[in-house]
Amino acid sequence: MIERFLRSPFTMCIFLIGLALIYTTNMLLEQRDDLFLFLYISYAVFVITYFGLMIYYNYKTPHRKIRIFTLIPYELKEEDEGHQYITYRACRKVYIYYYFAIPAAIIFLVIFNGNHLFPVFLLTVLGLGQYCIFWSEIKKLHH
Amino acid sequence: MLQNRVKELRARHNYTQSDLGKAVGATRQTIGMIEKGDYAPSVLLALRIAQAFDTKLEEVFWIEGGE
Numbered sequence: 001m002i003e004r005f006l007r008s009p010f011t012m013c014i015f016l017i018g019l020a021l022i023y024t025t026n027m028l029l030e031q032r033d034d035l036f037l038f039l040y041i042s043y044a045v046f047v048i049t050y051f052g053l054m055i056y057y058n059y060k061t062p063h064r065k066i067r068i069f070t071l072i073p074y075e076l077k078e079e080d081e082g083h084q085y086i087t088y089r090a091c092r093k094v095y096i097y098y099y100f101a102i103p104a105a106i107i108f109l110v111i112f113n114g115n116h117l118f119p120v121f122l123l124t125v126l127g128l129g130q131y132c133i134f135w136s137e138i139k140k141l142h143h
Numbered sequence: 144m145l146q147n148r149v150k151e152l153r154a155r156h157n158y159t160q161s162d163l164g165k166a167v168g169a170t171r172q173t174i175g176m177i178e179k180g181d182y183a184p185s186v187l188l189a190l191r192i193a194q195a196f197d198t199k200l201e202e203v204f205w206i207e208g209g210e
Contacts, residue, residue: 079170080168080169080170080173081169081173081184081185081188082169082170082172082173082174082176082177082182082184083170083172083173085182086176086182140176140181141172141176
């Protein structure tokens with residue numbers, strides 16, 4: 001259960017949404033009021049909990065450790081050839097998604113170029129799309 | 144399409160998916176995907192599975208539908 005949470009693309013969605021919200025409120029609010037403080041503390045608590053859980057998980061299951069410092073995203077599972085196949089399929093789908101999403105995003109940026117928050121919104125949506133596509137493929141492993 | 148009798152043979156040998164996975168060096172999820180036909184195993188893994196059931200490869204896996 002802990003491993004699923006740590007490796008879930010939806011957990012990565014929370015990281016992404018949190019960053020976008022902090023940036024957006026920072027830009028929108030002239031004074032850093034209670035809302036900003038609440039968001040900042042909540043995000044910090046989430047990050048600390050996430051890595052705390054990872055340390056706990058590594059302590060409890062030393063044979064299936066998750067590397068904390070790694071260039072490979074946590075959600076990629078490549079334990080055997082079945083996992084590698086699913087990861088390959090998921091990465092392929094994500095590549096196809098970006099193949100179309102990036103030109104579309106550029107068009108949207110041109111259309112909404114007056115709004116200085118729009119690029120952050122767009123990048124967040126692109127990222128969320130990536131995680132959702134990846135999740136839709138790797139859920140095959142769990143059913 | 145690749146068909147298989149992994150589930151049937153596993154039941155006959157009283158193996159769980161995890162047991163079979165450990166015996167052939169694969170995860171429980173991979174065995175599950177093979178049983179459902181979602182994933183065609185490599186020749187090496189297919190041979191290991193047949194070996195775990197002490198039978199021939201073609202007794203476990205075969206092609207149907209001419210694909």
